[in-house]
Amino acid sequence: MNTATDASVPDEKLVGDDGAFHAHDAAVRLDGTPLEGWAALALFWALGLTVFYQFFTRYALNDSAAWTEEIARYLLIGVVFVGAAVGVKRNNHIHVDLLYRYLPRGAGRVMATAVDVLRVAFFAATVVLTVQMMLRMGNYKMTIIDAPMNIVYGVCLAGFAAMLVRAVLIAVRHWRQGWTLLERPDAEDDAPGGA
Secondary structure: OOOOOOOOOOOOOOEOOOOOEOOOOOOOOOOOOOHHHHHHHHHHHHHHHHHHHHHHHHHHOOOOOOHHHHHHHHHHHHHHHHHHHHHHHOOOOOOOOHHHHHOOHHHHHHHHHHHHHHHHHHHHHHHHHHHHHHHHHOOOEOOOOOOEOHHHHHHHHHHHHHHHHHHHHHHHHHHHHOOOOOOOOOOOOOOOOOO
């Protein structure tokens, strides 16, 4: 076995006898990337290109494109809402599991189930409220671009809808396996990348 190229060998030194740094990155695997992740990446690249164009027109051409600031703001909103769906899928949003260590197992199970139900209810409410807001916005236009503001809210709606679907899938998985990471924080999640 070649220890110079195998990062899984525990005896390998991080700094070798030659004084050089010997670290090897794990292979990057994209096969488990959800659809929401690719959409967030596309929005992020669009945001990066928009900000670069803004920078270029402002400092190289000395004539800033006015639309770039508004579009960059909306793209950032899209990255956040669509990217949040990835966090829901991976079930790695912030949670506190300290209380579960001191509760009886049955009480912990009831609370964990309540967390799943409340999460699904919250995302369902956000979907409904976003649709209602979009209906009230009507033909409201963006400030600089002559485009409907509902495009931005539609991206938020897509993010909330993806979060709702992922939360339902996680709740079903938790119900089937009989425990959640709140109850057993040291356990491995049985589904790679969440639901």
